[in-house]
Amino acid sequence: MEELVRQIIGYLRGMWRYRWWGLLLAWVIGIGGAVVIYLMPDRYESTARVYVDTQSILRPLMSGLAVQPNIDQQIAILSRTLISRPNVEKLITMADLDIEVRNNAEREALIATLMTGLQIRGAGSNNLFTLAYSDERPERAQRIVQSLVSLFVESGLGGKRQDSDSARRFIEEQIKNYEQKLVEAENRQKEFRLRNMALIGDGGRDYVTQIAQLNQQLAQARLELREAENSRDALQRQLVGEEPVLLPQTPNPSTVSIPELDGRIDTLKRNLDDMMQRYTDQHPDVIGAKRVIEQLEQQKIEEIEVRRKAGPAQFGSLNANPVFQQMKLSLAESEARVASMRARVNEYESRLTQLQASAKMLPEIEAEMTQLNRDYAVHKSNYDSLVARRESANIAVEMDNQSGIADFRLIDPPSLPIKPSAPDRTRLMPLAGLAGLAAGLALTFLISQLKPAFSDSRSLREVTGLPVLGTVTMLSTPERKRARWRGLLAFGGGVGGFVGAVIAATVALSLIQG
Structure with missing residues (x-):
């Protein structure tokens, strides 16, 4: 500390010499400063105060139906971004x-001056703004502030309309997409259902339901086939040992009657x-019945x-045994039913085989259908949401047209x-x-640093590194004292x-300005 004080005193002594x-x-x-300050041109500041009322009675009433933008935040951003080059050029x-x-x-110089000189000062959260500008001519400052006020109001309304129009155009484009x-x-979905109609099912039935129903039908x-076969076998056993049926010899088969075959x-x-009234020609039962008829007619001819070759002795009439003829007719009906049921069983087995062969494709088809x-569902949800937002935006625009986004009031x-x-x-x-x-x-x-001097022997010894043998002091005479006091008085004066x-x-x- 003592060293620091001594160093400071040394600096002050050196400065005192100059x-x-x-x-x-x-x-x-x-x-020079006084002359410059006096010659500085006067600048006159024109100010205006604008209050932005963002409260509207329609906004709480339309809550949830229309878009509710943050008007306070929009006005605050507007106040900070209003002074831009395009707006300044418009203000000019x-x-x-x-x-x-x-x-x-x-x-360009005028634009730079306006951008640095224009001021928009807010008063906290009260939406009260002060617009100010200083100029060398008071009437021009007033004119610039008036234009800034108009620009402030127009930017607030026009910007909101442009944002609304842009938002609606964007929503319309997204809705079309x-x-x-x-x-x-x-x-x-339609093409997929048409390709996989058999596996997807009809009327809400899935693949498992189809398999179960087909197994049940099969x-x-x-069961019906076994019942028909058992009935036919019983009739055949009853006919064993009965009188054989002989036909008279005749060359025309159409005129010959064989009751057991004709009945069938x-x-x-x-x-x-x-069956032709219920099914088409391609139905398995129809095809089976036609095939059995053709076989019976061929059997009749044979x-x-x-019997014709067996001779006339073999001819006889079976009409004398009505029980035998009735049993023959029942047997024919049983054989026809057996043939029909066998064709139905074959058809069901073929369908079941086809469905079982497609079982490996079912998980892949279900995954594709789920996708x-x-x-x-995603597209439908987004579409409904966009339509709802479009209607909300339209209501908000109509509400703004009725009440305005904000009420700009010129206070001063x-x-x-x-x-x-x-x-x-x-x-x-x-x-x-x-x-x-x-x-x-x-x-x-x-100057003291450029022309240093030693004020005591200690500083001289420290700088030179040589021993100081002694110092010579200046005697203070009355004339030197008086000269020193005169110098102090002159400097103090x-x-x-x-x-x-x-x-x-x-x-x-201050008097001149006042």
């Missing part, structure tokens, strides 16, 4: 400032007529030929300043005085005069 140079520089800077035209512009360089996606998804058909053929033809349904119109607002000479003058004193001190310190001059200039400038 105090007159510092005082001279302080006077020069002070006088509105305020007729382009009349004074002669070339592009002057126009999702309409196309929905149509494509529906077409994919089991029922097999007639029964099958009646059944065929009934039987007639065998198609999921894609369609742009003022025409009478007194200059800048420069504040009463503050600048003391600063100029302080700047002069600071410059004088800096000059004395710089110079410093005091500088301070007094600064104070006097400050008072004079």
Whole structure:
């Protein structure tokens, strides 16, 4: 600490030797600063206050139906982004400032001046804004502020309308896109269902349901087939040992009657007529019945030929045994039913085999169907949401057209300043005085460092590293004392005069501005 104090004292002693140079520089800077401050042109500030009312009675009533933007946030952003180059160029035209512009360089300078000079000051969260601008001519400052107020209101309304229109156009485009996606998804579902109709099922029936129903039908058909076969076998056992049936010899089979065959053929033809009313020619029962009829007719022809060759002795009439004839007819009907049921069983077995062969494809088909349904559901959900948002946006636009997004109220119109607002000479003058004193001190310190001197033997010994044998002091005579006091008084007077001059200039400038 002692070393630091000694070093500071050494600096002050060195500066004291060149105090007159510092005082001279302080006077020069002070006088020059006073002249500059006095010659600075006056600037007049015009201000206007605007209140933005963002509260509307329709907004709470339309809550949940219309889009509710954050109007306070929009106004705050508008106040911070209003002073941009496009808006400033528009303001130049509105305020007729382009009349004074002669070339592009002057126009760019004017734009730069306005962008730095225009001010929009907010008053917290009360939506109260102060618009201000300073200019050398008060009427031009007023005109610029008036144009800024108009621009502030127009930007707030126009920007909202542009945002609403852009949002609605975007929503319309998205709705058209999702309409196309929905149509494509529906077409994919339709094509998939047509390709896999047999496996997907009919009327909500799935693959497992079809297999179960087909197994049940097959089991029922097999049961009926076994019943028909048992009935036929019983009739055949009853006919064993009965009188053989002989036909008279005749060359025309159509005129020959063999009751057991004719009865079966007639029964099958009646059944065929009934089936033709219910089924097509390609139905398995119809095909089986036709095949059995053809076989019985061929058997009849062969039987007639065998009996004709056997001779007339074999002819006889079976009409004498009605029980035998009735049993023959029942046997024919049983054989026809057996043939029909066997064709039905074969058909059901073929269908079941086909479904079982397609069992490996079922998981893949179900996964694809699930994916198609999921894609369609996503597109449908997004489409419905976009349509709802479009209607909400339309309601919000209509609400804004009725009530406006905000009510801009001009509290204080742009003022025409009478007194200059800048420069504040009463503050600048003391600063100029302080700047002069600071410059004088800096000059004395710089000179003392450029022309150093030793104030005591200790500093000399530390710098040179040589031993100091002794010092010679200057005797203080009365004449030197008087000269020293005169120098102190002169320096003090110079410093005091500088301070007094600064104070006097400050008072004079305050009186001039007042």
